[in-house]
Amino acid sequence: MPRSASGRDGIQTASTRGLLDTPGASGYAVATLDVSGLSGASGAATLQAVIRDVETVIARATDTGARLGAGKLLVEGQRMFLDALVKTNERTIGALVDADIETEATRLKALQAQRDLAAQALNIANAAPQAILTLFQS
Template structure:
């Protein structure tokens, strides 16, 4: 009878020991990795959802980088445009001064030429990461400049990007291939600004870049032979160009604000996804630590019980031998 009872105790202790050892091993894995769901075998549904959200985080990280790059391009472009506005204001000032009798028009024209060269330098230097939104020298001109801003994942899992777009027809100020595509190299009809009752165009352009396709009309410059009417036309044309640059600067400011808003949203969404992934796969370290201590205790007690039962059997053999 004692032998039967001892065997029963031993089996119970062994089962408890095996159970405690298995649970201890799993708990140690979760404690070491910090993950309750480390693979699909742990929980296929949670693992799949967490994997998709982790992939989305990666895409959002790339979009955040693109937004930062786009923000730098927009800021560079904006600074060049505001500097160009200041230069155009100075050119207007020189043209207005030319109205005064006795002024040295050659000196004034030299100043205007210098300001134009500064304008060219500013616009040529408005390059960030190899991209210049204001100066074009290619035979072709793209329809728009784009910045990745968000993405959509379809039911099938395919990812498509959404973009912020800026029309290059609005941003190109100098075009050395086709003067007509650049705001400052294209001809402006002064007759539309100061009508003389005829349909004859009076075309003026600010900058001559020796474009492959030249602009019609006269470059804005002055000499002793420049008439007051011509000066009035030039001032009107430069004023129109300045207004266009002011609108461009305002538009760029709006794009910059949209980028900042989208960047903030992307960062917030990344945080939300990170928390969501954690809720699905992260282990509760406080709970796991408690389990770890319990299983270690259970394992220790099982080993101790087995040792006691083994000693009991040996004592019984000696007693009845």
């Protein structure tokens, strides 16, 4: 069995052996197997066991590839979702800023109109103070 070491994120990883270096049920590692010394019935049986080990390794590699592909698709889907979410947030924030600017612009126009009316009223009062006093006396 391969030794396992804990990676940075706690995932168990093979520290010294790969899939082909691990001895299977036959007792041989696929990567280092020398079939030139096999002969006779026992050699054929050993070769059949090694073939089963190779098929097991291929199945494991295929399964691992499928899981990696599914994980990649999941990550890509999440990335696309987050990109869309960021764009939506940027548009929403822009709309809120625009609405806030419009509100402040409207408020500023109202204050300017009040100031202009107050200035006109003051000009009228300064122009004819006696007329204003008669209005209050009646």
